[in-house]
Amino acid sequence: MRHSFAGIVLLLLLQNGQAMAHAFLDHAEPRVGNKVATAPRQITLWFTQNLEAAFSTITVTNAAGERVDTGKTRVSGNQMSISLRSGGTGAYRVNWHVLSVDTHTTEGNFTFQVGQ
Numbered sequence: 622m623r624h625s626f627a628g629i630v631l632l633l634l635l636q637n638g639q640a641m642a643h644a645f646l647d648h649a650e651p652r653v654g655n656k657v658a659t660a661p662r663q664i665t666l667w668f669t670q671n672l673e674a675a676f677s678t679i680t681v682t683n684a685a686g687e688r689v690d691t692g693k694t695r696v697s698g699n700q701m702s703i704s705l706r707s708g709g710t711g712a713y714r715v716n717w718h719v720l721s722v723d724t725h726t727t728e729g730n731f732t733f734q735v736g737q
């Protein structure tokens with residue numbers, strides 16, 4: 622009886638630890654919310670956990686809402702990046718969707734400013 626109770630507590634602790642280990646955005650280049658003088662050639666995102674390349678993607682839209690990414694996300698460890706076409710000035714939105722190695726998916730988006 623005592624043993625099985627300890628086992629259940631351990632299981633709950635393990636599950637909780639795993640749930641807190643989803644891949645979340647750690648930082649990005651260009652930085653989230655930052656302003657850059659000219660449109661970057663690529664976007665790079667770093668996550669809190671390693672990513673599964675096949676199911677992790679980035680899309681980027683310019684101020685007019687047009688896709689300006691080249692459509693090919695590159696994944697390496699906890700990092701992924703994508704090249705951009707020139708898309709003019711204004712607010713760029715970066716949308717990310719990742720599958721981390723713990724099989725959980727997370728997604729989010731942020732903007733940065735190009736030009737003045």
Ligand SMILES: [Cu+2]
Pocket residue numbers: 639640641642643644721723724725
């Ligand atoms: Cu997770």
